Amino acid sequence: MSHKRIVIAGTRSGVGKTSIATGLMAALAARGFKVQGFKVGPDYIDPSYHTLATGRPSRNLDTFLMSRENVLEAFTRAAAGADITIIEGVMGLHDGHRSSGSGSTAAIARLLAAPVLLVVDATSLGQSVAAEVLGYRAFDPGVHLAGVILNRVSNESHLQLLRRAIEDYTGIAVVGWLQRGALPALPSRHLGLIPAGEQQGLKAVLKELAAAVAAGINLEEVVSLATKAGPLPAGGSQSFASAALQAGGPVPVAVARDEAFSFYYQDALDYLTALGAELIPFSPLHDTALPGEAAGVIIGGGFPEIFLEPLAGNQPMLTDLRRRVAGGMPVYAECGGLMYLTRRITDLEGRTWKLAGIVPADCQMQTKLAGLGYREATLYQDNLLGKKGDPVRGHEFHYSLLTGMAGDFPPAYTWYARGGEYHEGYATLRLLASYLHLHFLGNQQAALNFLAACRRYRTQRRRNSSCNY
DSSP states (O other): OOOOEEEEEESSTTSSHHHHHHHHHHHHHHTTOOEEEEEESSOSSHHHHHHHHHSSOOEEEOTTTSOHHHHHHHHHHHHTTOSEEEEEOOSSTTOOBTTTTBTOHHHHHHHTTOOEEEEEEOTTOSTHHHHHHHHHHHHOTTSOEEEEEEEEEOOHHHHHHHHHHHHHHHOOEEEEEEETTOSOOOOEETTEEOOGGGOSSHHHHHHHHHHHHHHHBOHHHHHHHHTTOOOOOSOOOOHHHHHHHHOOSOEEEEEEOSSSEEEOOHHHHHHHHHTTEEEEEEOTTTOSSOOTTOSOEEEOEEOGGGSHHHHHHOHHHHHHHHHHHHTTOOEEEETHHHHHHEEEEEOTTSOEEEOOOOEEEEEEEOSSOOEEEEEEEEESSSBTTBSTTOEEEEEEEESEEEEOOOSSOOOSEEEEETTEEEEESEEOSSEEEESOEEOTTTSHHHHHHHHHHHHHHHHHHHHHHHHTO
């Protein structure tokens, strides 16, 4: 495996690191490099841009959602065969889970012994930029700050002022700069960038992005710095190898994949496959029924609120889903998937759309953030993913709320935050729907339990079918 790897970090959110990291990936890929992209943290949208830019599925690296050993394993598996790996950071370089820094870009850079290029927004900055860069270097000496990329520079004279201050006072090289407005804008909405799968003509935008980055950043120096990564530490897990030993035979599982539902961690899907799942994509937007052979369903997150009319109008799919769930088919749903399973969703214009009605609750969109952050939770009671009290780790980020919960509404999870106890989601032995996003490589027993339920359902269905003859 190549040792060429580099982290693109930011001083904070909004400095342009996604555009710069994606542009670097596209520019190097255009020059013949096999580029593997990664995203630090629980983001689903940025990796979709990486994937389009490189032609290789981008992966998430997160030391809160996964163990250190799992992160190393995920990295080495995906980086195999690549000429260079580019790792886009999350938020500011040192921002992570509470005060521990778990899940931060710095934690990943330390773990992977990867040099860091720090993206600095140069707007209204002068010599003080040197103090900013010095602070980031001194905060954690275990992070190798190898260079600086200046974004939104006013002009050439502004560049020279900033470059002299940084290089004279810190000794860190400025490896590139981009003038204000040089990067094409990537379209966004309330949850950030619009996923690549929803956009037409995005390849042309990425080509423009690659050209802007190549013109402003010294690609040869970036590659040279990437070769200075240290050796990877020993101790990566063997989860995929052991999964083959635990697999109980192949089992077909339908996975919602379309414009409305696209939030999946690639390594989580790969781990399910290693455990024996045969993942079959289907579209709640465009298909009229679930795959006939499916013994379970996964409905991930996404933006169902953007597609309410076609989702609610696809009555054949909703009817088939209700029929299969009534027959005992296991269903695991996250965030957008939870919303889709409720009785109805009320959008921001006050319009109400009837949906699956499988979760006995309604969903209300709102303009303010309803939930954000890492969660350490336990299962509220025995359910589809395990036994009461079993621990899970996940992340939530949503602008909607459940309302009108009817009768006995068994929660999926319990967690403690801000001094209080919280219950969230809806769960039974065959169904779990929640705002919490899990990474199955970091919640392996939950993955095993879900697939075990799918296998039991398939066995029972076969028995029932044979009794009909």
